[in-house]
Amino acid sequence: MCVVCSDPQTARAAGIDPCLCGAPQTLAAYARVEADISRRQMIGGMAAVVGMFAGFGLAPTELRAQSAGRPKLLTNLRYFDGVTLSMQEGRNILISGNRIVGLPGLDDIPEDAEVIDCGGKSVIPGLIDAHWHSTLVAVSQLAAMTQDVGFIHLMAGREAGATLQRGFTTVRDVGGPAFGLQMAIDRGVVAGPRIFPSGAMISQTSGHGDFRLRSELPRFPDTPPSNIERQGVALIADGADMVLRATREQLMKGASQIKIMAGGGVSSLYDPLDTTQYTEREMRAAVEAAEDWGTYVCAHVYTPGGIRRAVAAGVKSIEHGQLADEETVQIMAGEGVWWSLQPFLADEDSNPKSDPIQQAKQLEVAEGTVRAFELAKTHDVPLAFGTDILFNPAGTSSQGRQLAKFARFMSPLEALNKATGAAGQLLALSGARAPYDGALGVIAEGALADLLVVDADPSAGLDWLDDPQGRINLIMKDGRIVKDEL
Structure with missing residues (x-):
């Protein structure tokens, strides 16, 4: 004063x-x-x-001078629209802002458009990984449980940029504290894919999301949250009331869908693979809370009993499910439940497991994978591609190669559809909770402009996915070019 x-x-x-x-x-x-x-x-x-x-290698970069408001026209191309199982010709692709606004004829070239000659190469929608863990993929399980949270998030930010450069412009994060990373990407601070976050995986005591050691038991009402819970990786909730609360908390944080653990898993030591987790009443509490917010629940589960219980409770997406029997798959098909299936084949791309218990469970799942693909095709279950690369820094580069493995069980374009148009339909189940307003995984008027220009014929095979650096020549996300090597 x-x-x-x-x-x-x-x-x-x-x-x-x-x-x-x-x-x-x-x-x-x-x-x-x-x-x-x-x-x-x-x-x-x-x-x-x-x-x-x-x-740290995370800052977004502009590779091409891009005039605000000036439309872009991709020409001299063949394209896969994400839905039709054939390559199409005779059209250009017109982008204005962050949208595809038209597929004009070859001679229809707007005067003010920036023309991008694709050199006769193929254009496909940006890829979608429907089972990804943004903050858990690039660190070991030990690091995730013991390291400083700042380190974990910086590693996640670096991996987000690498994910985008592999051509994956969208991921559905099915467990982990991805909200901050999503915000940083959407605000342009960090390069990375669009993220549909689930928040913490909701698990019962002794369930697949309970990563506590046995020495930490018992748990009393005044017992503080475990480190994993404090970080937002998983949340232990027992009884319908606690599941209801946990679900609402994740929705409050910004979850676009909810992830529950409905059966045993491979990465955890103390829940046998054959166990069914959560009662139908507990699952239904999560489903009802999600439906009240206009979205849905997906469930980690492998076995027939767990899958049937989840479907009965109203779960809309089964994550994994490799041990399903034919009757269970028929139930899934009848209810229109999505199957988020991964190519777990006990090969060089498997998540590393050193514990014999984990190794045995991993092998059991792998043995069911081929039959699961056969059953999904026989009964026409809606199928979406996902990798579930987890606690595996060295394995992240296999993301595209894992999609190529789908072509062992179906045609190349059918496989590509599971990571584009079909996966986009699964994401659309989030309704008003979807973080992004517009269709994903398709080349169509009004869709969000996430596109790849690839030096390959996708209808002939998908081996080029294993060399994204050399074979993906242009990456466009949200109408902006983030890689240009045309």
């Missing part, structure tokens, strides 16, 4: 006009000064943040 303001009576007695600190002109001047200071602080802060990420 100025001297005059501090003693206005003395000022008046001395013949001095009272202070004008509160006058509109003065307040406006203060506002201009404060705005300038705030702007400088913001620019400096942003520069520091982006500089930090750039030093």
Whole structure:
């Protein structure tokens, strides 16, 4: 406060006009000064943040001068639209802003468009991985349970950029604290795919999401959350009321869908693979809470009993399910339940497991994988591609190769559909909770402009997915080019 303001009576007695600190002109001047200071602080802060990420390889980059408001026209191409199981010709692809606004004829070239000659190559929709763990994929299980959370998130940010450069422009995150990473990507601070986050995996005590050691038991009402729970990786909830609360908490955080653990798993040590987890009443509590918010529940489960219980409770997507029998698959088909299936084949791309218990469970799942693909095709169950690369930093580069493995069980374009148009339909189940407004996984008027230009014929095979650096020549996400090697 100025001297005059501090003693206005003395000022008046001395013949001095009272202070004008509160006058509109003065307040406006203060506002201009404060705005300038705030702007400088913001620019400096942003520069520091982006500089930090750039030093770690995370900062987004602009590879082509892209004029705001100027449409882009992709020409000289063949394209797979994500749905029709054939390559199409005789069209260009017109993008305005972040949307595909048309598929004009070859001679219909807008005067103001930036023309991108694709050199006769193939254009496909950006790829979708429907079973991804953004914050858990690039660290070991030991690191995820013991390392500083800042390190884990920085590793996740770096991996997000690598994921995008492999051509995966969207992932459905089915467990882990991905909300901050999603925000950073959507705000342009970090390069990465669109993320449909589930938040913490909801698990019963002793379930697949209970990563506590036996020495940490028993748990009392006043027992603090475990490290995994504090990080937002998983959340232990027993009884319908606690499941209801846990579900609502994830929705409050911004979950686009909910993930529950409905059966035993491979990565955990203390829940046998054959166990059924959560009662139907508990599952239904999660389903009802999700439906009240206009979205759905997906469930980790392998066995027939667990799958049937989940379907009866209203779960819309079965994650894994490699041990399903034919009757169970028929039930899934009859209810229109999605099958998010992974090519677990006990090969070089398997998630590393050193414990004999985990190894045995992993082998059992792998033995059921081929039959699961056969049953899905026989009974026409809606199928979406996912990898579930987990606690496997060295394995992240196999993401595209895992999609190529789908072509062992179906035609190449059918396999590609499971990671484009079909996966986009699965994402659409999030309804109003979907983080992005627009169709994904398709080349169609009105769809979001996520596109790849690939130096290959996708109808002939998908081996090119194993060499994204050399064979994916252009990557466009949200109408912006993030890789250009045409």
